[in-house]
Amino acid sequence: MADVGDLVGRARDGEPRAVARLISLVEDAHPRLREVAAALTPYTGNAQVVGLTGPPGVGKSTSTSMLLTALRAEGRRVGVLAIDPSSPFSGGALLGDRIRMGEHATDPGVFIRSMATRGHLGGLAWATPQAVRVLDAAGFDVVLIETVGVGQSEVDVVRLADTTVVLLAPGMGDGIQAAKAGVLEIADVFVVNKADRDGADVTVRELEQLVSMTRREVRGRSWRQPVVRTVAAEGKGADAVVRALAGHRAWLEEHGELRRRRVARASGEVEAVAVQRLRAELGELRGGERLAQLAEAVVGRELDPYAAADALVAELRRG
Amino acid sequence: MADVGDLVGRARDGEPRAVARLISLVEDAHPRLREVAAALTPYTGNAQVVGLTGPPGVGKSTSTSMLLTALRAEGRRVGVLAIDPSSPFSGGALLGDRIRMGEHATDPGVFIRSMATRGHLGGLAWATPQAVRVLDAAGFDVVLIETVGVGQSEVDVVRLADTTVVLLAPGMGDGIQAAKAGVLEIADVFVVNKADRDGADVTVRELEQLVSMTRREVRGRSWRQPVVRTVAAEGKGADAVVRALAGHRAWLEEHGELRRRRVARASGEVEAVAVQRLRAELGELRGGERLAQLAEAVVGRELDPYAAADALVAELRRG
Structure with missing residues (x-):
């Protein structure tokens, strides 16, 4: 292995292969991870970490791609960790998603990585926070953790983010069900994608009712989760999502909640x-x-x- | 809590509420689990543990129900653990499945339990082998662990079984994909359900080709995974599945593999x-x-x- 300090330096200079190598070390639980972690530490703490989840078919990869375009237009560097639940029955689906994000493939301000969990000793809880740390230290302004919401462990990973976006779509029967099953509990921002379809108004209204009933309190100050409409395939609504993310970030900082969430993330990592x-x-x-x-x-x-x-x-x- | 010895005695007498209570103690990681485990130990080691998995829509709960009917016809008592991956987006689906198994609800020789994983400290790896131990000690001849194959952790649990059945259906694009993604690796028996549909012959042929290419060797003796056709909704093929299970069980015993798998399961549990x-x-x-x-x-x-x-x-x- 190359010198760790050199590898971290090259990752910070924006060399994608160095970033990829560092994440591979995490995934492989490489013996020199300890050294890597020490070398990364001085540069961490700056990235905004955003989790993105939703049921299969809701348009997650299209939404991620739309968000990438909008954030890049603001000049922000974005790293994406696509968590692949590695089902033996769905293997390869996320890889296809990555290929569909081809328009960003040549942009040096974008780094996309699928993380497989198959056979991994400590699983997602082990690898994901450390991969976030790599992207953070490499100078990415935003780190998106994207996962299909199929299992509790995947959802737990998205909860590691500063801000969690839950994607829903009309006609998937997810409005009321979502509330029942605890999606409200993890969402900081709701996005109703495919908002040009029949039923979008119903889905938005149901979510807004639920939000108004269950508004969360943090030290007496509440965050009311916005419900944003998008048509990701046409790039519609991207600005509203970016505004919602910025709004939540500002709220987190104002209430000391950002620090609290990051301590929770570090606690899980340690x-x-x-x-x-x-x-x-x-x-x-x-x-x-x-x-x-x-x-x-x-x-x-x-x-x-x-x-x-x-x-x-x-x-x-x-x- | 009632006296542990009394609870175990009542579970062994076939009282479903006592069995349910013991599994709840496992799920809740009750402080007296240690005592429970000690009381169960003398009665363990007799059940045949069968794992059942497959992609959503393949007909898992119908197949489980069919298998229950067939095993009951032979006079065998059957416990079912239905692993609910507890996705916030799919919550409640398995509960519906349980209700569809209503025909077995009043049969004292059948015990069905959904195990939720949400928020569980040690997760499935912790709770499932202990729940198997409860059913084994309570005198169930067969324990079926059923799970939807959506995440690696669910699949890992099914692998705890003596025999793992992988369900597929025609036209789901699962033939070749399955091989790629490692389903062959976990299957001891393949069942092609909905075998009256178009494409069943293709699916069976693909699987048989894959099996012949990848036959597994255990100490020089190989097990060739049978490919069984069923139409679970009409009860067709049940006997062939029961025969395949018996055949694999006999092979396991003959080659010392049953003991090896049980030691592996106990090792994970400890x-x-x-x-x-x-x-x-x-x-x-x-x-x-x-x-x-x-x-x-x-x-x-x-x-x-x-x-x-x-x-x-x-x-x-x-x-």
Whole structure:
């Protein structure tokens, strides 16, 4: 591997291959990640982190592309992390989305990366905050975390953002259902895409009613989630989304909430790194044999899983 | 809470409420789980654990219902764990599936439980093997773990089974894609449901070609995954699926593979219990303040996440 300081320098100079290499180190849980993290730290804390989620078919990649165009028009550099849930049944779909974002492929102010989760030890909770850290340190003004809202773990990742955008579309039966299922809880901004279709007014009205019923309070000050209409395929509504993001960002700063969210993100990151280390140590006890021995005892009904875990943790403590 | 021994006794006597209560204790990570696990252990190791997965729309709940009918006709008691990925966008879908299984609702030889994962500390990896243990100890001959194949974590859970059934349907473009994306890797039995539809022959042929190319070897002996046709809505093909399950079970036993899979499952279970305990201890350091303090230092660029994790782990070791 190249010198870590050099790699970070080249990433900060805007060299996409250096950025890509750093994110690969994160995904592979490379032994030199510790060094990488230390080298990145002085440059972090500047990017605005935006999460984007919604059900399949709502137009997420078109919306991301529209948002990229609008942010680039303001001269802002944008990094995109597309979280690929890696279902064995949907493999490759997101890759197709990336290709459709081809218009941004040659823009040095845009960096797009699909993050696969398959087989990853610590999963998304481990890799995503560290990848955000890479893009932040590399000088991207905005980091978009995009994920299809199919599983809790994917949604949890989007919640790592400073601002979370939930995309919905008319006629998907998502208005009331969304509220039931907790989407309101994670959304800072609602976007109703395909707003030229039948039913858009109903969806917007339902969301606005829900927002007015459930407005959130933070230290006595509430944020009323805006409901923005877009037709992403035609680029309509992009400015309104950018304004909503700026508005929420200003609100976060004014109320000390930005700091609070970033501490929560860092807390998850530190915990994931610590837990991964402890998990690796459990696996390595007695030359990697101890966990299998205890599992044998559980299958043989000599131990229950809690007693086996007690033995494992006790040995970890003894070192 | 009632006496644990009494609860386990009533579950073994076939009382559905006692079984349900025990699974709730698992889902809630109840403090007395340790006691529960110890009381269950002598009765475990008898159930055949079958995983069932497939893409949305393939007919999973109809297939599960068909399989229930067929297994009940042989006098076998069946417990079903339906893993609900708890997407905020799909909440409630599985509950609907459960209601559609109404024909089995009054059968004391059937127990059906949806397991939600939302907000669960250790997630599916923690709760599912323990819920299997409950059903196993309660005397169910077969435990079906059913999940929609939308995320890696759901698929990982199905892999906990002795035998994994992958459901596909004609015309979903899943033949070749499935191979690419690793479905072959997890399937012990393929079921092509809706086999009366156009394209069923193509799907079956593609799967059979893929199977013949990628036959798995276990200590020099290979298992050739059967490809079974069903029309679950009409109950067609149920016997062939039951035969395929029995065939795989016999193969597992003959080659020592059943034991190996069960040790792998127990290993995941013990590791999940140990990791959850360590995670809880990390969160409790210095009265629950230490992780937040370190996260503050990371946001303030005084520490990188690895250095913060070092500090956290070192304090854990000191106790």
